[in-house]
Amino acid sequence: MKILLFGARGRLGGAFLRVCTSHTFVTPSREDVDLSDTTSIAKYIESLGSIDFLINTTAYNAVDLAEGDGRKEAEEVNVQIPKNLAEVASAHKIPFLHISTDYVFDGAKQEGYTEAEEPHPLNVYGQTKRDGERAVIQAHPDAMIARVSRLFGLRAASPNAKKDFIEIVKMKQEQQEVMAFFDRETSCPTYVDDVARHVEAHLFSGDQKGVFHLANQGACTWYTWAIEIVKQLGVPAEVVRRTDTPTRAATIPQFTELLSTRLPPMRSWQDALKEYLAQT
Numbered sequence: 001m002k003i004l005l006f007g008a009r010g011r012l013g014g015a016f017l018r019v020c021t022s023h024t025f026v027t028p029s030r031e032d033v034d035l036s037d038t039t040s041i042a043k044y045i046e047s048l049g050s051i052d053f054l055i056n057t058t059a060y061n062a063v064d065l066a067e068g069d070g071r072k073e074a075e076e077v078n079v080q081i082p083k084n085l086a087e088v089a090s091a092h093k094i095p096f097l098h099i100s101t102d103y104v105f106d107g108a109k110q111e112g113y114t115e116a117e118e119p120h121p122l123n124v125y126g127q128t129k130r131d132g133e134r135a136v137i138q139a140h141p142d143a144m145i146a147r148v149s150r151l152f153g154l155r156a157a158s159p160n161a162k163k164d165f166i167e168i169v170k171m172k173q174e175q176q177e178v179m180a181f182f183d184r185e186t187s188c189p190t191y192v193d194d195v196a197r198h199v200e201a202h203l204f205s206g207d208q209k210g211v212f213h214l215a216n217q218g219a220c221t222w223y224t225w226a227i228e229i230v231k232q233l234g235v236p237a238e239v240v241r242r243t244d245t246p247t248r249a250a251t252i253p254q255f256t257e258l259l260s261t262r263l264p265p266m267r268s269w270q271d272a273l274k275e276y277l278a279q280t
């Protein structure tokens, strides 16, 4: 297939390029196409001849900044851009996959969330991602939305790339810093390569639509995740629980395990972590 991928320099975008090697990807940067303008998107797509599938992994991910100065950009990137892409994809009859997040849920359900649960975001980032989901489905009723959580994997090529949690743990270990993490915010660490593999196996056919939860199985807090990373790395480090009170601008949902009922389960996050660490 010829796949148009927006967000290719991001962590998840990069995984599609690494994993789905039997497909041809077209990967414009933000300088190539103005995603705030449907005419610019349509012209770009028409200039490519035919496109078989469109993926959007672009996002404004700065959860705390979105509560203040970043709000406008979060709305632009997480709502308007997916809406524009969905409109153009629908007009050109192209199957469309958009990526969303576990932060659309309020995190009150300790047992986790299936695709059928009603989202209630607690923060601006979650609200913009939820608004983006709705805008996509409205503009392209056959679109696919994959919710993912707590991504890890090879460093993205983007100059704006944020460190993932594994990079933070490794950096603290190398600098022999005390590793103190909150024993809260239970969610599923998810390997970007596994997401790409699952999408390729189950969604590239384009014959399904709606919301899918794509997360490695199992869930943990930041503290328990750090313990497993250190254990698997086999390095000397002491991980302790942070006892101070979080002072983040955004309210973070406490339990957001993504339960998948529509696709076969992905492997456990511990097994995915093992494969990833063996490669790095």
Ligand SMILES: NC(=O)c1ccc[n+]([C@@H]2O[C@H](COP(=O)([O-])OP(=O)(O)OC[C@H]3O[C@@H](n4cnc5c(N)ncnc54)[C@H](OP(=O)(O)O)[C@@H]3O)[C@@H](O)[C@H]2O)c1
Binding pocket: 007, 008, 009, 010, 011, 012, 013, 029, 030, 035, 056, 057, 058, 059, 060, 061, 077, 099, 100, 101, 102, 129, 148, 149, 150, 151, 152, 156, 157, 158, 159, 160, 161, 162
């Ligand atoms: N990371 C996580 O833990 C996590 C958790 C839950 C859900 N998600 C969701 O998963 C998806 C992928 O996340 P990720 O971590 O791979 O993101 P990422 O590494 O931050 O990459 C985001 C990409 O979006 C592009 N982008 C941002 N603003 C843009 C704009 N205005 N125009 C064009 N491109 C723009 C960036 O382009 P540049 O390369 O030019 O900067 C970058 O390539 C997102 O939908 C995110 O909400 C992520």
